[in-house]
Amino acid sequence: MEHQIKCEHCGEWVDAKLEQCNYCGKTLREEEKKEAYSSKRLKDSLEPQLITIDDDDHPVLKIAKRIVQLGQVIFYAIITFLVWVTSWTIG
Ligand SMILES: [Zn+2]
Numbered sequence: 001m002e003h004q005i006k007c008e009h010c011g012e013w014v015d016a017k018l019e020q021c022n023y024c025g026k027t028l029r030e031e032e033k034k035e036a037y038s039s040k041r042l043k044d045s046l047e048p049q050l051i052t053i054d055d056d057d058h059p060v061l062k063i064a065k066r067i068v069q070l071g072q073v074i075f076y077a078i079i080t081f082l083v084w085v086t087s088w089t090i091g
Pocket residue numbers: 007008009010011012021022023024025026
């Protein structure tokens with residue numbers, strides 16, 4: 001017997017090799033793809049994300065944002081340093 005999966009859209013059992021359900025025509029394993037996407041998103045969110053300074057920002061806001069950016073850079077530098085020290089001490 002061939003491997004079958006249940007279509008998450010219409011609930012019919014379809015051939016697992018298919019990309020689209022042959023009953024409702026919708027994409028199969030859509031949830032899996034979404035999960036893969038969200039785990040990628042999570043990974044991305046762990047990367048340092050500095051706030052952006054727009055050219056049309058008020059000069060005072062620009063200075064404030066630069067200070068925040070500097071703080072973020074220092075923060076990530078400390079985290080990176082701590083991770084490095086921890087892995088170095090354990091290893
Ligand atoms: Zn279906």
